[in-house]
Amino acid sequence: MKFQFRLAYYMFGLFLGGVFVIWFLKSKATDRGVEFCYFPNCRVLKDLRSKSLEIDTLAQRSIDQKLVTMDDVRNSLRYGDVDFDKSNKDYRKGKIYIIEGKTASNEEITITMVNYTNKVLLEKIEKK
CATH class of the missing domain: 3.30.2310 (YaeB-like fold)
Structure with a gap:
């Protein structure tokens, strides 16, 4: 498989994973009133x-x-x-x-x- 196709598959998977993590964390935070304070x-x-x-x-x-x-x-x-x-x-x-x-x-x-x-x-x- 060519490098371009491997990079495209990698970027697509990274994008889907990022969307899932953001959606999952946002729904957890809004359901429980969680506030992320690190500073x-x-x-x-x-x-x-x-x-x-x-x-x-x-x-x-x-x-x-x-x-x-x-x-x-x-x-x-x-x-x-x-x-x-x-x-x-x-x-x-x-x-x-x-x-x-x-x-x-x-x-x-x-x-x-x-x-x-x-x-x-x-x-x-x-x-x-």
């Missing part, structure tokens, strides 16, 4: 979202003044960026994390959270 930013945000949330008085004041909403905080915890230069430091028997996100009106906000073993404290919300 540090995604893993930290997923850990913060998975724990119960307590709101400090300073953060509650920002929410009460309608500077931000809880939807803005939730969206920042899903799509925001963790500032690792200022984060992951010991703070009040937990670890502090600084998350940069955006509001629904596309204004930049900075959220300060303290991650404990069983809960997360929303300490401060600031607009830039």
